[in-house]
Amino acid sequence: MRAAARTCFAPATVSNLGPGFDLLGLAIEGIGDTVTARLTADPGVTVERIFGDNGRLSLLPAENTAAIAATSTLRLAHRTEGIALTIHKGMPLGSGLGSSAASAAAAALAVNLLLGSPLKRSELVAAVLDAEEAVSGRHADNAAPALLGGLVLVRSLDPIDILRLPIPPDLFVAVVTPDCEVSTRAARELLPKQIPLRARTENAANIASFVAACYTRDLGLLAASIVDPVVTTPRLGLIPGGAAALDAAQAAGALASSISGSGPSLFALCHTRATAQRAAAAMVAAFAAHNLAAKPVISPADGRGAREVQDPLA
Numbered sequence: 450m451r452a453a454a455r456t457c458f459a460p461a462t463v464s465n466l467g468p469g470f471d472l473l474g475l476a477i478e479g480i481g482d483t484v485t486a487r488l489t490a491d492p493g494v495t496v497e498r499i500f501g502d503n504g505r506l507s508l509l510p511a512e513n514t515a516a517i518a519a520t521s522t523l524r525l526a527h528r529t530e531g532i533a534l535t536i537h538k539g540m541p542l543g544s545g546l547g548s549s550a551a552s553a554a555a556a557a558l559a560v561n562l563l564l565g566s567p568l569k570r571s572e573l574v575a576a577v578l579d580a581e582e583a584v585s586g587r588h589a590d591n592a593a594p595a596l597l598g599g600l601v602l603v604r605s606l607d608p609i610d611i612l613r614l615p616i617p618p619d620l621f622v623a624v625v626t627p628d629c630e631v632s633t634r635a636a637r638e639l640l641p642k643q644i645p646l647r648a649r650t651e652n653a654a655n656i657a658s659f660v661a662a663c664y665t666r667d668l669g670l671l672a673a674s675i676v677d678p679v680v681t682t683p684r685l686g687l688i689p690g691g692a693a694a695l696d697a698a699q700a701a702g703a704l705a706s707s708i709s710g711s712g713p714s715l716f717a718l719c720h721t722r723a724t725a726q727r728a729a730a731a732m733v734a735a736f737a738a739h740n741l742a743a744k745p746v747i748s749p750a751d752g753r754g755a756r757e758v759q760d761p762l763a
Contacts, residue, residue, distance in 0.1 A: 454487035455562040456763075459554035459755035460598070461540050461746075462547035463622060464590040464710040467675035468655035474547070474590035475600040476752035477622060480540050482548070484515050484555035485760050486563050489531035494519045500761075501538035514580035518553035521576035522560040526567040532560055537761050543630035545710035547591030553580035554595035558755045570596060570754075574609055585633040591710065598754025602660065617666040620750040621722050623703070623729035625694065626714040627736045627743040631687050636711030639683040648679055668704055668720055675705035675718065688713040690739030697731035706732075722747060 460481040464474040489495070494516045496508045510516035515536050523530065534556055540548050557576040561568050577592035593601045593611045604610040644652075655674045662671035685691045685708065694715055698706040702724045703717035715732055719725035729745035736743040 452563065454485055454760065455559045456483060456485040456758055456760040457555045457559040457562070457755055458483045458758045459551040459558070459595045460752055461551060461624075462591045462594045463624060463714075463716045464547060464594075465677070465680065465708070466659070467677045467681070467705065467707045468652050468659065469590070469602070470677070470680045471588040471590050472603050472656065473601070473659070474594040474603075475616075475622070475750060476594040476598045476754055477624060477746060477748035478752045479746045479748055480546070482539050482551040482555050483537040483758060483761055484552060484559050485535040485762070486519060486556060486559035487533050488563060489533045491531045492529050494523070494532045494534065497533045497535050499536045499538065502536075502542065505542060506536070506538070512583075513552075514549040514584055515552040515556035517580040517583050518557040518576045519560045521579040522557045522564075522568065522573065525572060525576060526561070526564055528564055528567070530564065532563070535762070541626060541630070543632055544626050545631060545708065545712045545714040546624070546626065547595055547710065549584050550577060550581055550591035550595045553577040554592065554755045558596065558757070562757060571611065574611060578606070578609070586637065594752075594754065596755050599751050600663065614660060614663045616663065616751045617668060617671065619721065620668070621719045621725040622748050622750050623698065623717045623719060623725040623732070624709060624714055624746045624748065625729055625732040625736070625743045626746075627688065627690065627694075627741040629689065629713050629741060631684075631712040633711045636684050636687060639687070640680060641683070644679055652677065652679060671718065672704035675707050677707065681708050684708055684712055688715075690736045690741055691715060693738065694732040694735035697735040698728040701727040701731035703728040718750065
């Protein structure tokens with residue numbers, strides 16, 4: 450007999466990774482969102498409860514990314530069941546760690562399992578993408594790794610084409626989230642409307658060398674590829690102490706560091722867990738010097754994607 454409820458967790462994600470604006474993203478361990486989907490008698494999707502958001506998120510299905518993804522999953526599967534969602538937010542809003550994508554990915558997978566898995570996991574990316582478009586624009590650099598895990602390159606959105614990239618062994622990521630918030634929409638408004646040809650060419654070269662470094666396991670080349678003056682430079686002004694924190698990570702031995710998504714979270718790629726811990730501590734200290742508390746997360750760079758878990762309320 451089919452289960453009446455399924456619960457899934459989807460991880461936080463680090464996106465852009467320097468030059469890969471809207472193209473590159475990876476899943477991290479230790480932080481994310483959990484969504485329970487249960488069958489109801491009436492058709493359509495409802496949001497019953499949300500925990501951990503301090504009352505900020507909407508219960509209206511058309512304004513909630515988990516509900517939008519659930520609705521899209523039903524549509525893609527050509528199903529009409531009634532679904533009620535309970536959402537547990539495990540990360541701060543506006544953190545640059547794909548909060549909206551995590552809720553959407555967890556909901557899409559939970560609903561798909563509830564329906565008997567009529568859709569492949571790769572097909573669920575479209576449902577999460579619908580949710581992302583409603584709140585922050587149509588981009589899959591958070592949606593794809595939240596669902597699939599690992600490191601991804603978004604080759605195309607129409608049609609959706611996601612490539613998994615190999616991750617050099619023993620690569621770790623230190624992520625630090627300061628106690629401030631950056632709106633994705635506000636961060637996008639800072640981006641230049643025109644990019645000089647030379648900057649565009651340099652950025653393309655850095656993306657290409659990043660991919661090459663992944664396949665050749667060349668950590669030096671990987672570090673040299675995390676460069677992006679076009680997007681990172683204007684956004685750093687939105688993060689008090691951000692530049693100092695990035696410098697502190699490098700001084701602590703990180704291979705490279707930059708902004709995660711639109712910020713304010715920062716990430717540092719490191720060749721060992723111990724180095725990642727030092728880099729995280731250095732970034733936390735740098736933010737403290739600017740009167741901002743910050744929370745660190747240390748994760749293998751090859752984090753897992755969305756998966757079924759036990760209902761937190763069970």
